Amino acid sequence: AQSVTQPDIHITVSEGASLELRCNYSYGATPYLFWYVQSPGQGLQLLLKYFSGDTLVQGIKGFEAEFKRSQSSFNLRKPSVHWSDAAEYFCAVGGGTGTASKLTFGTGTRLQVTL
Amino acid sequence: GAVVSQHPSWVICKSGTSVKIECRSLDFQATTMFWYRQFPKQSLMLMATSNEGSKATYEQGVEKDKFLINHASLTLSTLTVTSAHPEDSSFYICSATSYRTGYTFGSGTRLTVV
Numbered sequence: 001a002q003s004v005t006q007p008d009i010h011i012t013v014s015e016g017a018s019l020e021l022r023c024n025y026s027y028g029a030t031p032y033l034f035w036y037v038q039s040p041g042q043g044l045q046l047l048l049k050y051f052s053g054d055t056l057v058q059g060i061k062g063f064e065a066e067f068k069r070s071q072s073s074f075n076l077r078k079p080s081v082h083w084s085d086a087a088e089y090f091c092a093v094g095g096g097t098g099t100a101s102k103l104t105f106g107t108g109t110r111l112q113v114t115l
Numbered sequence: 116g117a118v119v120s121q122h123p124s125w126v127i128c129k130s131g132t133s134v135k136i137e138c139r140s141l142d143f144q145a146t147t148m149f150w151y152r153q154f155p156k157q158s159l160m161l162m163a164t165s166n167e168g169s170k171a172t173y174e175q176g177v178e179k180d181k182f183l184i185n186h187a188s189l190t191l192s193t194l195t196v197t198s199a200h201p202e203d204s205s206f207y208i209c210s211a212t213s214y215r216t217g218y219t220f221g222s223g224t225r226l227t228v229v
Binding site for chain 2: 034036041042043044045046049090094102103104105106107108110
């Protein structure tokens with residue numbers, strides 16, 4: 001069975017500081033990995049995804065993530081956080097894209113940004 | 116980019132009534148649609164997977180008769196919460212997928228049953 005663990009429930013960083021959100025996954029085959037962001041009462045917006053190739057993936061809003069197969073991790077990073085980045089972040093794993101493969105989400109990490 | 120419209124954004128209904136939520140892919144044909152439920156400050160829990168023209172596949176523990184899913188076309192799926200009760204109050208999100216667009220999420224529906 002596939003699963004995702006986001007160890008940090010809540011993280012607070014100062015604006016301008018760097019950010020790293022952790023994600024560990026369990027999947028029996030080659031995983032398709034995603035990071036989504038959700039603002040309160042809103043749907044999910046895709047930040048970035050990894051299917052294959054370069055293990056360092058660039059996304060929108062200055063985010064990047066690195067796939068490390070040996071550690072079963074897909075951590076999200078941003079060099080300098082902006083106050084508008086405050087939101088809930090979800091890591092997800094699936095078996096493919098555009099197929100019937102379902103996504104399994106982690107429990108999310110709530111990011112708070114202090115000014 | 117791919118857009119999924121989910122309607123209504125929020126709905127309040129009386130206990131015992133039914134509520135229908137629509138999920139439409141506006142600019143692509145969705146091979147598969149997923150319905151999720153999200154409790155406050157929690158993750159998304161998959162309820163069911165639906166493919167156009169076939170019966171939905173429900174996750175374990177999800178009541179098929181309470182959460183009716185219809186996927187009538189490649190651009191429309193509906194979730195009907197039948198005989199709603201306060202414990203059904205939640206945030207429901209749909210996701211539509213295609214090979215070209217990947218997974219695209221709707222903006223969600225906040226259901227409150229009073």
